[in-house]
Amino acid sequence: MRKKVDFLVIGSGIAGLSFALKVADFGKVLVISKTKINETNTAYAQGGIASVMYEPDNFDKHINDTMVAGDFLSNPDAVKMVVENGPEQIKQLIEWGTEFDKKDKSHYDLHKEGGHSEFRILHHLDNTGFEIQRALIEKAKQHENIELSENLYAVDIITQHHLGEITYRWRSDVECYGAYVLNEETQKVDTILAKITMMATGGIGNIYQTTTNPTIATGDGIAMVYRAKGIIENMEFVQFHPTSLYNPKERPSFLITEAMRGYGALLRRRDGALFMEKYDERGCLAPRDIVARAIDNEMKNTGDEFVYLDVTHKNAEETRNHFPTIYNKCLELGVDITKDMIPVVPAAHYLCGGIKVDLTGRSSIINLYAAGECSSTGLHGANRLASNSLLEGIVYADKASKDAIEKIQDIKFNTKIPSWNDEGTSHNEEMVLITQTNKEVEQILSNYVGIVRSNLRLKRALDRLELIYRETESLFDDSIVTQELCELRNKINVGYLIIRMAMKRKESKGLHYTLDQNKLRTKL
Known part of the structure; x- marks a missing residue:
């Protein structure tokens, strides 16, 4: 099947749905979810969303807290933009129907979390993300230009590579034309052409054995963009939530x-x-x-x-x-x-790196935006400040929507895109190859690339993962596409990126903590 939409949104959390709502008056929007629309990282966010609301809090305090938590690796421009746009976007969430807890009729009940110097966390009991997700879904369903589709799994984004051109990571003219999407009902790969594509696929937690992320968090968006020669950065900064x-x-x-x-x-x-x-x-x-x-x-x-x-x-x-x-x-x-x-x-719990984007949410691939956890905006630096992630998602979705609206009329559909080619492939009868390899990947990342790392551990992880990568790519080339096989492939890609970027960083910084720095041995 072939389908054309103005805006394709891959992912249905706070970043994806808020982007959809903001562009829907300017074209047809298709939001796809690999499972159910409400099964997102957003829905699992308990604590809340950070924003300056009342004195004695102010923007400078929130900016400083963010920079300190990020070990001063955060982009000051991104931090300033997110913090200063926070109150406006909170107001938007409330107008869309989100109900935050109040202390009285005119004041919200604000929490304080680790790394924050003031009380600034808006919340809904202890299931804030679930409440935000509920409100966004209800609002999106009311818009006639938004189509919400479940059980559609994005296999790859479409670029010049699929037209037979050779693309390189340093090329500045790589374009996104939409995505190849596996339909769970038909088990066929559909071609979805889009003028603008928003990547909002969430996190990578399930490359580890223990994670707070839902099972859908397998790094799909990051892996797709990496294979399409997009720029990925800061993957070494994986945040572990202290208390699960x-x-x-x-x-x-x-x-x-x-x-x-x-x-x-x-x-x-x-x-x-x-x-x-x-x-x-x-x-x-x-x-x-x-x-x-x-x-x-x-x-x-x-x-x-x-x-x-x-x-x-x-x-x-x-x-x-x-x-x-x-x-x-x-x-x-x-x-x-x-x-x-x-x-x-x-x-x-959370990845601070991902698809590199600018202050408008543009990735290095033309007409491809990214927002939410799959993106690397520069806000989090080497470590995310608690409850800044939901805020980042909605602020960058807002910036991306404004940029995309300005561009949409000048973009034409690429009608030369071929259908998905699975000639010569067959059904994989050896499901154990996928399930066992999945366990191996999770064990490698957990044992060697976890909270504390070393050069020796990283080298061992890379050696083990390279063998698994070759085996899995061979299996993918010979097999009819399944979600399980694609997720495994993506987890391997993401694991590789984390290891390689961790090996390149020759210092302990934020979430990247290495035993090969003597000063840190004495600290612990």
Whole structure:
């Protein structure tokens, strides 16, 4: 099947849907989701969305907090733009139907999280992302120019490469003409031609064994753009959330929001001892990279499989009211958080790098934009400040929409695009090849490219992954396309990028922490 749309949006989280809503008055929009429209990284975001709302907070404070958390690797222009556009975009979310918790009729109830100097986190109980996702979906369904399509998996974006031209990463004239998309119902690869394509595919968490990300987060957008010779950057900066619920049988890991530490929860070893003060003067409210490394070090030193998050000293009724989702989830496992400490472990949570974009969301490929976690905007630098991600997604979607609207009338469809070619391929009967290789990839990344790294670990990871890459590419060339095979291929691409960029960075910076720096051995 061939289809033409003005705007193709790959991904249905806050970045994808807000972009769709803002361009829908200027052309036909198709939003595709690899599973269900509401199954996104956005929907799993518990804590909230950061924005300057009231005094004594101000833009300079938010900018400084972001720069400090990012280990001063953030792009100051991107930080300033996101922070200063925050209140306007929050207002837009509210106008679209998002309901944030209020302290009274005229003031929102703001949380404070690690790395923030003021209370500036808007939230909806402890399931803010779910509330934002709900409001955006309802609003998108009301627009006649927006088509929401589920169970459509983007295999590759279409460029000159598919016309027989050779493209290079340094070329500045590579263009995007849409995408080849696998239809789960027909099991055929459709051709979707688009004047503008927005990549909003979310994160990469499932390349690791333990992650807070939904199973859909396999780095698809980043891998597609990399194969299309787009520029990818800062992949070494993978953020591990310090506190996911320890439950080895469950995937994804259930997130215990950072807002709980802002509320007053304390981190303790299994013997009950507090430990964060010896790592950072901010204690339990230190930025995520510091807290995750501290927990990782304590677990390695003690041999324990988890540490505790203790909120038992807080008012029980207030705790239940603030964190009903977490309370009920833990209760299912026999843990009453008002009386019992919560067992927690770090888990892969967020990627600070990705598809390189400018301040308008443009990637290095013409007519291809990226927003949300799959993009590298420069906001996060070497480490993301808590609750800045949802804000980044909607601000960059806004900037990209304005840029795309200006361009759309001057773009023509490329009608020379061939249909997907699967000649000579056959159904893969050896599903075990995919499932087993998936486990190997996750083990390699978790064991060698996790919270703490070294040159030796990275070299070993690269050697192992290169063998798997050759085997998987051979399997892909001979097989009829399936989502499972494509996801595996993408996870390998993303793993390779993380390893290579980690090997190039000869310093410990933010989330990239290497044992080969003597100064860091003494710190831990």
